Amino acid sequence: LLLVEVALVVVFDIAAVTDPGAQGLSLHAFNPDTLTGAGVGTALCFCIAAFLGFEQAPVYAEETSRPHVLVPRVMFLAVAGVAVFFALSSWALTVATGPDKIVGTAQEQSAGLLFFLTESRLGDTFTDVLHVLFVTGMFAALLSFHNVVARYAFAMGREGLLPAAFGRTSGTSGAPGTGSLLQTAVSAVVVIGFAIADDKPNGDPTQPVLHLFTWGGNIGALGVIVLMAAASFSVVAFFVRRGAAAAQGVRLVTSTVAGLALLVIAGYTVKDFDVLVGAGPDSALSWVLPGIIGLAAVAGVVQGLILRSRAPERHARIGQGNEAFQLDKAASS
Known part of the structure; x- marks a missing residue:
């Protein structure tokens, strides 16, 4: 379909x-001037x-x-x-x-x-x-x-x-x-x-759907932008920590450029969030909704720090996926 x-x-x-x-x-439509x-x-x-x-x-x-x-x-x-x-x-x-x-x-x-x-x-x-x-x-x-x-x-x-x-x-x-x-x-x-x-101001049954779509969709987009920026910088950290920066120079440069570009997009997104969700410039939604992403990021960092101090072995497994799972399974058997 x-x-x-x-x-x-x-x-x-x-x-x-x-x-x-x-x-x-x-x-x-392909004129670069339209991007300003x-x-x-x-x-x-x-x-x-x-x-x-x-x-x-x-x-x-x-x-x-x-x-x-x-x-x-x-x-x-x-x-x-x-x-x-x-x-x-x-x-x-x-x-x-x-x-x-x-x-x-x-x-x-x-x-x-x-x-x-x-x-x-x-x-x-x-x-x-x-x-x-x-x-x-x-x-x-x-x-x-x-x-x-x-x-x-x-x-x-x-x-x-x-x-x-x-x-x-x-x-x-x-x-x-x-x-x-x-x-x-x-x-x-x-x-x-x-x-x-929904308070049904005009008796329009589509209003809650439109709110859910615009609010949820743009929060999700902002979250993915931040996640992709973090992933881009993590590529740099991964190879630098392993002493492979010189061998992976092209990857490090492209990842850095991508991460910086994504941060710029995230900044513009937060700046224009009132437009994205159809709220006025003085609406609390312009900072409350992006704040959800900030709170999620802080909560994740706090959870990671607590896990690293209380259960370092489990913390070390994060991101290892199926490889760590299979090693544990083999060890237990």
């Missing part, structure tokens, strides 16, 4: 290019959010036959494929409306921009099918995130960061069932909380 959805978007891209707006085939000015932080955070998921490949490393070959291959293919697809499709949107009208049309149509443009070029039936596939695509994305979170819970249970029950698989399937149930419970609590807290 997801592949069919992508194929239909490509059909729209072709239709937009063959039937452009009043300004014709303009390449204005107000709102750049919002755009960068949205781009990171659009790419969320490409970093999930290592989560499945233990379930592949050649993880050192397949995981990097999948990640590079995912980044390249999604980048090309998003870039061309976004450009097609500007071609369909014209570069001078894309902002106004997007503000007017909001999330329905693509459907608005397909209806005029490809008809009602095509647009109806695209609506259905949009829903199935969202389900596929949610299922993917659910699986990854369940595996994170499994890894944390196995390494002593969560109760040991989360570090065991279910039955003969080998699936992290306890982690899956935890993810389901957390999701249910959050969704029900947003539904109950």
Whole structure:
């Protein structure tokens, strides 16, 4: 279903290019000047959010036959494929409306921009099918995130960061069932909380959904930005501590540049967070929501320090994954 959805978007891209707006085939969308000015932080955070998921490949490393070959291959293919697809499709949107009208049309149509443009070029039936596939695509994305979170819970249970029950698989399937149930419970609590807290100012039933999507989505994007920055700097620390800085010079330079760039994006994201969540500049949401990431980071550091002082052996196993698990299993047997 997801592949069919992508194929239909490509059909729209072709239709937009063959039937452009009043300004014709303009390449204005690729002008670097569009990356300056107000709102750049919002755009960068949205781009990171659009790419969320490409970093999930290592989560499945233990379930592949050649993880050192397949995981990097999948990640590079995912980044390249999604980048090309998003870039061309976004450009097609500007071609369909014209570069001078894309902002106004997007503000007017909001999330329905693509459907608005397909209806005029490809008809009602095509647009109806695209609506259905949009829903199935969202389900596929949610299922993917659910699986990854369940595996994170499994890894944390196995390494002593969560109760040991989360570090065991279910039955003969080998699936992290306890982690899956935890993810389901957390999701249910959050969704029900947003539904109950809705004050229905205009009787609009979509408001809690929009709040949950914008608040949760942007908090998640900011969290992933911070995590990727930390991972970039950890690459530098890993090789420097092992005396391999000279041999891994290229990796250290690229990781440092990536980490610094991600920190800049994180700074812009926090600065423009009121825009991202649709709140006013004086709204408490502009600092309360990003503060959740800060609190999580502090809590993680504190937990790590406590674990290192009280259970150094367990602390040393963090991040070792299946290798440490298999060594412990062999030692006990």
